[in-house]
Amino acid sequence: MPQDDVVVELASVSKGFWRDKVEIPVLTDTTLHIPRGDFVAIMGPSGSGKSTLLNLCAGLDRPTTGRVIVNGQDLGELSEARLAKWRSENLGFIFQMYNLMPVLTAQENVELPLLLTPLSRAERRRQAETSLRIVGLSDRADHYPRQLSGGQEQRVAIARALANDPVLLLADEPTGNLDAASAQEVLDLLDGLNQQFGVTIIMVTHDPKAARRAKRLLHLEKGTFVQADIEALEAAR
Amino acid sequence: MIKYLPLIVRNVFRNKIRSLFTGASIAVSLFLVVTLYALLTHQDELAEASKVHNRVAVMHKAGLSGQLPIGHLDRVRSMPAVQVAAPMSWFGGNYREETVQFAQFGTDPQTIFKVYEELEIPPDQLAAWQKDRTGCIVGSVIARNKGWKIGDRIPLQGNIYPVDLELTVDGIYDGPSTVDREWLLFHFDYMDQALQEMRYPTAGNAGIVMLRTTTAEQVPQVMRAIEDAFASSDAPVKSLTEKQFAQSFTEMFGNVRGFIRYTSLAVVSALLCVAANTMAMSVRERTREIALLKAIGFSKPSVLTMFLCESVLIGLVGGVVGALGGKLLFSLVDLSTVAPGLGLFYIPWGTALWGLALASLIGLLSGLVPAWRAAQISVIDGLRKVV
16 A cells, blocks of 8 residues: 555554553554545444554554554654644544533634634634534534534534544544434534545444444454454444 | 634633632732722822922921921021922811811911912912911812811811911812812911910921922932031921922831731732632633643643633733722722822822732732643543543
8 A cells, every 4th residue: 555545554553551560551562554535443342442542643642662653744753742733733533522612602613723723814714614514513603512412512523623624533432422313413424524525534432333334443452453343243232 | 822812711701700709809909909009109109299399398307296496497498599488387186076187287378379389279368368367278178078168167176286276268279189188277376376375385386397499409409408507406407308208207107118018918929829729720620621622732832821811811800900990999089088188099000000910910820830730731631531
């Protein structure tokens, strides 16, 4: 696969945490290639290393050994300050709890990552409006998070993640806090973003139905990828 | 940072009750501190403004407790560069049943309005007073507060001197807001004759002599000349500029400046703790939001600056209400109606703006530790298990 087509590359990555002078391994010698335009679902039991993997891809954490390269940039080479800037230019985040700013309207929440860009106020506004249109919430632009349903809040969060036109969208349990109908809407949206706009998505989920919407399923067990298929996982649930 | 202003402002007011109480505590404390400081600074400012009148106060070397033989007055008047001089003796009498005294001076009706050239009085009223030994002139503020008008009788019971005075209002003086318009001026001779008739020991003495020189440059030279002239007399004197004279009253109460400074320091310290606690609570409540900001690319310095701006803004709001509000309050409320002698009190602009700067500094200092902690929040811990 040509290097340019790989968005995420984990090369022999290991990560452990220290608890009372004992190192607890979370990821062990993990290697992963995610091509541009891929939609990967990562499943696995609690403590299997899913969130740690996502944190490493986001540059929020650093591996004990190995390299994490995202969009051609070795994250280990960046200082904390440059990593923050790099995240603002390359990544979009979607969280289980939405994490919208309660004091800002939907429009302002979407504009938040754009404050870090040199865009003018009018340009930021236009870009945020476009993102809200994509997620179908143009009519809710002036609403505060408390005035929105859970599904709508998550769609605003997706619009915020899209606002800076990210190379990679990282979603951690994006449907974990939603009812079935809202979850379906959010998954349709992610699917559409991947299909129509070619956005590369890594989604951590516990829900096989959500995982089924991805192009690829990766299953983590005790810090290592193992073979698994959706049917087996659904049956296990 | 301007781009972040809407977020900063909304975060300041997100918890309205808490912001209100914090802002109110800053405002009340700032009002207190600024008012205390203004007690000194307004006097300094007035005294500084009075420098243009080139006035010098001459008193006994022992201070205001000593007496100046009235004969000194003529010698002072005859000195080169002394343009005009008048005696001023504090009578300190009680008006009717009132226990709070106002300023009553025995003086020379021919010269006092030349010494205090900024006081304004209609010539016919001045002439009437000059001819009336038992007459008096009152300031427009005290006349208004006590309902006095020309022709009214004012009985004063002596406290310092064993004589009572029966005075008639012959005129009402006015002047710019920077001059004291709460004085009552009567003939020095009227009081002194009563004292001489009863052979009172201090008869024939004045409290101080207030003089005016022709130019400002002559003031130090005249002060020196007067002190030298009376150095070997039975009543040696000291001379003070009008500013020094005004400050000497404050100093009579001891180290007032030090007292105000230390009281203010204590108030500001307590305020710092209150404001810092508010900011710390705010940071604790917003751990997840801070983590989000850092996750999406806000740097540590950005987060630090945003929180510092928040705390400075809280301080500024309190400062505007406390310091500028205090200035407005004292410019609208006439204190002479409730506290005689304080009619001239105001908060100088310099003191009000100093209060505003102090409020901002309190905001900044109180926000330092919470803002630093906010900047250090780990994204992973802040978002819990989420990314």
